[in-house]
Amino acid sequence: MSTPSPLHEVHVELGASFTDFAGWNMPVRYGSELAEHRAVREAAGLFDLSHMGEIEVTGPEAAQALDYALIGQLSAVKVGRARYSMLCAADGGVLDDLVTYRLADERYLVVANAANVGVVAAALTERAEKFDATVTDRSTEYALIAVQGPRSAAIVRAVSDADLDALRYYASTPASVGGVELLLARTGYTGEDGFELYCAPDEAQRVWRTLTAAGAPHELLPAGLACRDTLRLEAGMPLYGHELSAQLTPFDAGFDRLVKFDKDGDFVGRAALAERAKHQPERVLVALTGTGRRAPRAGYAVLGADGTSQIGEITSGALSPTLGYPIAMAYVAADCRAPGTGLHVDVRGKALPVEVVALPFYQRS
Helix, strand or coil: CCEECCCHHHHHHCCCEEEEECCEEEEEECCCHHHHHHHHHHCEEEEECCCCEEEEEECCCHHHHHHHHCCCCHHHCCCCEEEEEEEECCCCCEEEEEEEEEEECCEEEEEECHHHHHHHHHHHHHHCCCCCCEEEECHHHCEEEEEECCCHHHHHHHHECCCCCCCCCCEEEEEEECCEEEEEECCCCCCCCEEEEEECHHHHHHHHHHHHHHHHHHCEEECCHHHHHHHHHHCCCCCECCCECCCCCCCCCCCHHHCCCCCCCCCCCHHHHHHHCCCCCCEEEEEEEECCCCCCCCCCEEECCCCCCEEEEEEEEEECCCCCCEEEEEEEEHHHCCCCCEEEEEECCEEEEEEEECCCCCCCC
16 A cells, blocks of 8 residues: 655645555646646746655764765765765666765765665665664655745745755755754755755644745645656656666766766775776667657657667657657667757657757756
């Protein structure tokens, strides 16, 4: 049976439609996912992300443990800042992509995708054994609420004691929102300015209602997982299980910059990734745009310029609500990666033309 969010009663009151997501019963939409998507682009949206996992790494060697466990250099992250990184297997395959917050000199909070919390917690625990560090899965101790969109700062400022002007992107600070003490981070998964609020589960409804009231003059709408997916796709952000998997390395997905070979000491996957870096990938992740209204979907075949031979596969695709035309990400043969390359996608038996473009599809001004 799916686990309900701490905000489940609120979602029922709002008339949400639910879906099972990684073992959680989460709101997929409240009414029109198109309206929710547009609210985030033009005003603000309120998301329940309590399905995400939170794993704490503490101790005198917490930084060294994370340097060993992840491909990034977490020891270089300053207190109050966050970094996007990946947890890889020994063969270089991506086990999850993560955001890690450094909350104190010896305390980090690693945020994992819902479906991978167990894998991440187990891997971090095993990899920390040789260090003076402790790994604790605190997922049940957090609810996570996000406010995303151009008016998000105005909404959070109205109910928070935090200095938002000093809170940079990928930074966090302890804060009070509506009298609730929580962790406030300027992060998100939509391509817009926004905030993620980590609070105790029994305080989640209070925080949600506080933000809802503050957001009413700013046209804030509750937003579900459906529009979150189209928002992150427009922003060119990967989704684990689609653009990332244990069968793919960071190099396949174009995240070479995340692999820090110059950090001190070894890290899991280093040898395999160093070998992988010597060779050009056979397939690469690209962005595609089409015309008309028929969008490529995950699993659809990407065809060459001739419209017959398969040269790749769609990982994510949708009709972009913001741009008004089909967009997709796909793994294709490396010689088809150049922007401007004309390809096709097999959409239910019909070869429709698409063009390789640079990511992201959408970028806020």
